Amino acid sequence: MTHALPDLAQQLLDAAKAAGADAADTLVTEGFQTSVDVRDAKLEEAQRAEGVDFGLRVIIGTRQAVVSSMDARPDTIRAMAERAVAMAREAPEDPSVGLADPSLLATEVPDLDLADDAGDPSPDVLRDMALAAEAAARGVDGITKTDSAGAGASRRHIHLAGTNGLSAGYERTSRSLSVVAIAGTGTAMERDWAFDGRTHLSDLDPPEEIGRLAAERTLARRAPRRPRTGTYPVLYDERVAAGLIGHLVAAINGMMIARGSSWAKDLMGASVLPDGLSLTERPLRPRVTGSRPLDAEGLATREAPLVEDGVLGRWVLDLSTARRLGLKSTGNAARGTSTPPSPSVTNLHLTAGTANRDDLIAQMGTGLLVTSLIGSTINPNTGDYSRGASGIWYEKGAPVHAVSEVTIAGNLRDMLRTIVPANDARSYASHVVPSLLVPSMTIAGE
Known part of the structure; x- marks a missing residue:
C-alpha cells in the first residue's frame, strides 16, 4: 500500500x-x-x-x-x-x-x-x-x-x-x-x-x-423459433435462477419496506416460498466473492435465514432503515465511497431439491428452459413480472428447438410460492441457487 x-x-x-x-x-x-x-x-x-x-x-x-x-x-x-x-x-x-x-x-x-x-x-x-x-x-x-x-x-x-x-x-x-x-x-x-x-x-x-x-x-442457440403463445411451465437454468430469487431479496430490502413500496411489505411471517425451502444469508463463507467480515457501518455480519421453511422471517436492514421501522440493523449495510450506507445482501443459499435438472425437464414436459434474460418490467408494488427470454423449447421432455425473442410473465408472489428447485447449484458461487421450475407462466410467442 x-x-x-x-x-x-x-x-x-x-x-x-x-x-x-x-x-x-x-x-x-x-x-x-x-x-x-x-x-x-x-x-x-x-x-x-x-x-x-x-x-x-x-x-x-x-x-x-x-x-x-x-x-x-x-x-x-x-x-x-x-x-x-x-x-x-x-x-x-x-x-x-x-x-x-x-x-x-x-x-x-x-x-x-x-x-x-x-x-x-x-x-x-x-x-x-x-x-x-x-x-x-x-x-x-x-x-x-x-x-x-x-x-x-x-x-x-x-x-x-x-x-x-x-x-x-x-x-x-x-x-x-x-x-x-x-x-x-x-x-x-x-x-x-x-x-x-x-x-x-x-x-x-x-x-x-x-x-x-x-x-x-x-451452438444450442442456433436456428431459434418462437413457440405458440400460451401458459406453460418454465425452468430457469441455474445461471439465471439467482435472478429470480433476487427479486424476492429486492422486495424485502429495508428501503423498499420503509417506503411502503414493496409487494412483500405485508408478508412478514407469511409463506413466500414452498414449505421446506429456506433462503439463508451466509456472509462469512471463506474464499467467496460476496463474503464480508463486517458491514459498512462496522457491525458484525452473521449467518441468518431470510426465509425459513417457506416463511419470511426478516427484512434486510442497515441502521437507517432499521430506525425507520423501529427494528434493529441486521448487519447488512453496504456503501461506496460516494454514497451513504444502504441495505444489501451478501452470499445467499437456497435449499436444494432432490432432483437434477434433467429430472425437472422431464417433469416440465412441454415448456421453456430459460438460459438468458433481457430487460425487465417488474412492478415493485404488485409483483407483476415480465421479462424477455431465450432458451430451449422442450416437448415431452425432449429438446425441440432454440427460442429467442419471447416474453415470459407472471406474478412473483405466485411464481415464488410454487418453485421446484433442482440440485445443480454451484457450491462455490456467491448465490448458491439451483435451477428452478415454475409450473405455470404465460409465454408470449407466436
Missing part, C-alpha cells in the same frame, strides 16, 4: 470535526485493477488502474452529506471536509441518520481468506488465460468466431473508520475469465458466453473449460 489507510481515515475524521461536523465516518480503499482482452488470437486491449479512493460522510444533527475524492493531499482533505459540512447544513433532516452506537460495533474482523496470497497475475498471465479460453471456444465445430475473451485481476485494501470508535479493515482480491462465442453469420448469428470469477486464481475453472462451455451454449 502507498498510504497507511488507518492514518488517512483518521485525517479525514479529524478534518470533519474541525470543519464543524457532529459525527463522521469514512470508507477508504486502495488497490489496483488489471484487465486484458484478446480477439482473433491477438491482444486487443490491456488496462490497469490503481490508486486510493475515499468517501467521507459528515453528520450535523439529523442531516448528512457525503463527498468523495482520490486526492489525499492535506489541503484537499480539508477542503472536502468543509464542503461536506456545508452540504450537510443544507440537507433535509432525517431522524434515521446516525452512526452505530459503539456497543454495537464488531469486536473483531474474522479472516475469511478473501485475499490471494499467491501473488497477483501479471498481464502476460492474464493474456495467456484469455488466449487459451478463446482458442478452446474457436476449436469447437460450428463456432465461427469470438466476440471477446478477457481476464482480469484486482486487489483492494478496505478500511472503515468513524468518530464512534470504528476502525477496522480487510483485504480482498478478485480473478476472472470470460468468453463470448459466436456461431453463424449475418442475421443467423447467435452468441452466448461463459464466465468464472473467484477470489483466488487457483480456484478458477480452467480456460479450456470456460471456452468449451461458451461454445456449447452458443
